[in-house]
Amino acid sequence: MTADSTFQPNFESSRVFRHYSTKYKTRSYTTDEFVKEKVGCPLTSETLAGSSTIGYRSLTMYFIDPYHFEYHPIIEEDYINDNYSITFFRLGDGLLGHDGIVHGGLSATLLDELTCRLAFQNYKLKKAVTANLNINYRQPVITNTFVLVKCRLLRKEGRKCWVQGTVYRINLDEDPEFVESKENILIEAEVLVIEPKWVHQLQNQV
Numbered sequence: 001m002t003a004d005s006t007f008q009p010n011f012e013s014s015r016v017f018r019h020y021s022t023k024y025k026t027r028s029y030t031t032d033e034f035v036k037e038k039v040g041c042p043l044t045s046e047t048l049a050g051s052s053t054i055g056y057r058s059l060t061m062y063f064i065d066p067y068h069f070e071y072h073p074i075i076e077e078d079y080i081n082d083n084y085s086i087t088f089f090r091l092g093d094g095l096l097g098h099d100g101i102v103h104g105g106l107s108a109t110l111l112d113e114l115t116c117r118l119a120f121q122n123y124k125l126k127k128a129v130t131a132n133l134n135i136n137y138r139q140p141v142i143t144n145t146f147v148l149v150k151c152r153l154l155r156k157e158g159r160k161c162w163v164q165g166t167v168y169r170i171n172l173d174e175d176p177e178f179v180e181s182k183e184n185i186l187i188e189a190e191v192l193v194i195e196p197k198w199v200h201q202l203q204n205q206v
Helices: 005-012 015-025 042-047 066-070 104-120
Strands: 054-057 061-064 083-091 129-137 145-157 160-169 185-194
Touching (some): 015 061, 015 083, 015 145, 042 054, 042 104, 061 066, 104 129, 104 145, 104 160
Antiparallel strands (some): 083 145, 145 160, 160 185
16 A cells, blocks of 8 residues: 555665565464455545655554454453554655654554554454544654554453554664664554444445
């Protein structure tokens, strides 16, 4: 899912992207048949797409152990194996708040969207809504740079999922193993996602 094709070739040939892409393609399990996107993302892939706004949005790579597609009503943190996602973005200077810095509201939007999309995969109906988003801004997100957004399921209790979302700075010349280092953390969030009793009224489809 590329928001603007201008930046795709260079980024997808970078060491960082190839590292995660290889990890995704060679994971020890295949769950593609279980991952269903029933809610579209037109805001970040269409409305905000452009060379000066969201210049690139990768397909989300889901690393979810098949155990979780049995849709257990309770998942404690100690029992969570792989249940996370990786998505890449390029954020341009049309998204600034302060000069040279991406608007914090845009960063919150990305975290809200992507944490929810991971939570969706842990419900049979693949739909839910945000109930609470708690966000901590650690460092500014500089415009005209690439970032990695990693979302990880923390736990699940019935209709509730708690998901952690983290935005990492990307240096394309850096060893990919260090991308998710503490020094590269820009923003952290914890999101409570719920499957409401009126979930069947959510009609938006991909």
